[in-house]
Amino acid sequence: MTCDEAKILLHALLDNELDAGHAREVEAHVAGCPACAAELAAQREMKAVLADTKLHYTAPPSLRARIEASIPQARPQPSRRSVLRGFAMGSAVSALAASGVVAVVLRQDDQQRILSEVVSAHLRSLQAGHLIDVVSSDQHTVKPWFNGKLDVAPPVIDLTALGFTLVGGRLDYIDARAIGAVVYKRRQHVINLFVSQTTSTERRPPRTQTMQGFNCRRWGERGLNFWAVSDIGGDELAEFVDKFEAAMKANVEG
Amino acid sequence: MPAIDDQQKAERFREAALPYLDDVYTLARYLLRDASDAEDAVQECYLRALKHFDSYRGPAMKPWLFAILRNVCNAEYARRAHRPSAIEDTPGAAEQTPMWQENEASPETAVLRSRDAGAIRKLIDALAEPFRETFVLREINNLSYREIAEAAGVPVGTVMSRLARARAMLRAAWTAEEEQAR
Numbered sequence A: 001m002t003c004d005e006a007k008i009l010l011h012a013l014l015d016n017e018l019d020a021g022h023a024r025e026v027e028a029h030v031a032g033c034p035a036c037a038a039e040l041a042a043q044r045e046m047k048a049v050l051a052d053t054k055l056h057y058t059a060p061p062s063l064r065a066r067i068e069a070s071i072p073q074a075r076p077q078p079s080r081r082s083v084l085r086g087f088a089m090g091s092a093v094s095a096l097a098a099s100g101v102v103a104v105v106l107r108q109d110d111q112q113r114i115l116s117e118v119v120s121a122h123l124r125s126l127q128a129g130h131l132i133d134v135v136s137s138d139q140h141t142v143k144p145w146f147n148g149k150l151d152v153a154p155p156v157i158d159l160t161a162l163g164f165t166l167v168g169g170r171l172d173y174i175d176a177r178a179i180g181a182v183v184y185k186r187r188q189h190v191i192n193l194f195v196s197q198t199t200s201t202e203r204r205p206p207r208t209q210t211m212q213g214f215n216c217r218r219w220g221e222r223g224l225n226f227w228a229v230s231d232i233g234g235d236e237l238a239e240f241v242d243k244f245e246a247a248m249k250a251n252v253e254g
Numbered sequence B: 001m002p003a004i005d006d007q008q009k010a011e012r013f014r015e016a017a018l019p020y021l022d023d024v025y026t027l028a029r030y031l032l033r034d035a036s037d038a039e040d041a042v043q044e045c046y047l048r049a050l051k052h053f054d055s056y057r058g059p060a061m062k063p064w065l066f067a068i069l070r071n072v073c074n075a076e077y078a079r080r081a082h083r084p085s086a087i088e089d090t091p092g093a094a095e096q097t098p099m100w101q102e103n104e105a106s107p108e109t110a111v112l113r114s115r116d117a118g119a120i121r122k123l124i125d126a127l128a129e130p131f132r133e134t135f136v137l138r139e140i141n142n143l144s145y146r147e148i149a150e151a152a153g154v155p156v157g158t159v160m161s162r163l164a165r166a167r168a169m170l171r172a173a174w175t176a177e178e179e180q181a182r
Helices: A003-014 A020-031 A034-051 A061-070 A080-126 A139-146 A234-253 B002-032 B035-051 B061-079 B091-096 B101-105 B117-125 B129-140 B145-152 B156-181
Strands: A165-174 A177-186 A189-197 A204-211 A214-221 A224-230
Touching (some): A003 A020, A020 A034, A034 B156, A061 B002, A080 A165, A080 A189, A080 A204, A080 A214, A139 A165, A177 A234, A189 A234, A204 A234, A224 A234, B002 B035, B002 B061, B002 B129, B061 B145, B117 B129, B117 B156, B129 B156, B145 B156
Antiparallel strands (some): A177 A189, A189 A224, A214 A224
8 A cells, every 4th residue: 555545545544434454454554654654643633632622503593493484384373372382382392302412412423333333243253253153044043042142032033035044143242242143144145133132112113324335224123122234235134124024023923 | 185295294304304404504604604604505405405305315314405505505606706715725736736745844743732613613614615525524514425425426535535635734724823823
């Protein structure tokens, strides 16, 4: 790698945008090049100072009101009295909403960190010999293997007939906890399905995010959090999740 | 019943797009460097977004709103007389300058002192347009490279080189100011 390339790629390294292979290349170059090492350190420092500074602007309330007013209202025009009452309510509601926004932002940060751990675990699993602890395409072999190793054994469902081959299971670590990973293959592509216990029993619909070129679809159901990670396309991964969910529902009800 | 549909659409739009108002306003402030122009642009952006909400298919609301805001701002640039920026004037010349040049002049890595937000905003405002935009989308609005590429309509490679250049220029201007202060 030349210095010209490194001077661009080191930013992608700082931003966590590089895949493992490129990250190693940049790190190797930086290790042997004092100029690029100094640049990386300087940019890391600037990024840290910027992160500590409030550079966001807040939209003026008058702008918010104008935009609100330009979106058609669902209800007929209220009387003046109820406008006043609505205003008092409105500020209570928006205070709540504001704190809700904070919670959502925090949770997203947290989820972003967990997502990056999930993707790292997926990457680790792709290295030779790390993919599977118990090799079996039989769900009745894989499922009991987890018993005793985890508080809650993940649901293991064979989807071979539906185009996703069950190849085995593995213990992994996400967010400093041991969790189960059920491994599937679609053609030659590996799908890791990470399952962890959660205190929330609320159902969270599946959502796909992309990180470092991997698709990750996560959802929550029956007190479990699921992350399906793979390099297959987003629509194929969605198909996998749909089939998994349908089969799980059938298992529970049947 | 179309009236009900419209109401539902408005409600969905409200839920999906309004939470990003501060983000959109922030980008508008950095792109236009003027508070009242930014307000106008953001309002126009939300009007257009609502109008085109039917055809919105994802992937994410924030980059979609940013892409609309960019179009609004480009119209504003076209209307406005060109304002020269302090650090770099012509993007073309900037791309040709080797970007590590600034650091060769001062090889030791001077430690940046924390500055108040106003001073840093000024330094960012002084960056030339395509670099400022890329920098703000990444560092302040937290978009991924792919999302920036999508919002700005350029390849990811261009995003990477602009970002590297923007950060090098910002850091050079920042250290230069600190030198002067000493």
